[in-house]
Every structure is written in C-alpha cells, then in structure tokens.
Amino acid sequence: MMVPSASPRIYLLRHARSAWAQPGERDFGRPLDAEGFMEADAVARRAAGRGYRPERMISSTALRCRQTAEIVQRAFDEALPLMFVDELYNAPVETYLDIVAENSGLASLMLVGHNPSIEEVLEKLIGADESASTIPTGYPTAGLAILDRPDDDSPFWYLADFLTG
DSSP states (O other): OOOOOOOSEEEEEEOOOBOOOOTTOOGGGOOBOHHHHHHHHHHHHHHHHTTOOOSEEEEESSHHHHHHHHHHHHHHOTTSOEEEEGGGTTOOHHHHHHHHHHTTTSSEEEEEEOTTHHHHHHHHHHOHHHHHHHOTTOOOTTOEEEEEOOSSSOSSOEEEEEEOO
C-alpha cells in the first residue's frame, strides 16, 4: 500500500442512493433511484457553488457510481477529466489509497466509490476520532468529504468541509 503524498486536496464522494436490486440483477448494475438522482444533483450543485472542483475524477465502474460521477461532472464542467476504474468496486482501503498516491501530482482528486471503503478511507486519512465526530451514523449516500493536506508533519489530513445531498 502506498501512502498518499502531499496532494493539496482530496474529495471523497460516496455514490448517491441506489435502487434495490431487481430479480436477476447484479449488485454492480444497480442504478440510482429517483432520490439518488436528486441527492447527486444537490451535492454537486452545493460543491460547485462553494467553488470546489477537482482536477480529475476517478469513479468505480458500478452503475450507481458512474451515474453519480456524471451528474457531478456536469455540475462542475463537462470537460473535467473523468476516469472509470474497475478496481474501485468492492475494493479495500489500500486500493483507494494507492489511486490517491498514483495521482499525487494533481492539485486535487475526487474519488467516487462505495461504502464501507469510502468511510474507511476517510477514517484512515483524518483519524478515527475526527471521522466518528463527522459521520457518527456512517457515511451517507452522496456524502462528500473535502480533505486538505496540512503543511506540517501531521500524519492526518484536515477535513475542510463535508457536504451531503
């Protein structure tokens, strides 16, 4: 596992609310439900309104993540680079952290993924106490954590903001 380097900002976005799997449907192919589309749009508009904009977005290839990422991309700028990575589906924390490290040359990076991994990545980067106080009932769907790297030698990132849909 690589340790994330000094990229100035990381955005961690959990996909918006998805529909329950229909008979014969795989978990991977579950789409957003009507509330999920509204959640994704709301968090995207709030983030864009606050001036947040990643330099690159990397999303799981699961349908609900792709739909969430595409809604966010439209709110920021359709030219915003968006990559889909199979490895983020059912990925351990280490996979997310490796992707962050591999993109350390960017000013900012957004990961669009799944729980429990997104929640575990947040805890790993900001510390268990800060994570528990930020999301005491768990990482909500369409939750967006904005993390900044401190200038000092702190092992933890700083939670700059947390938005929900």
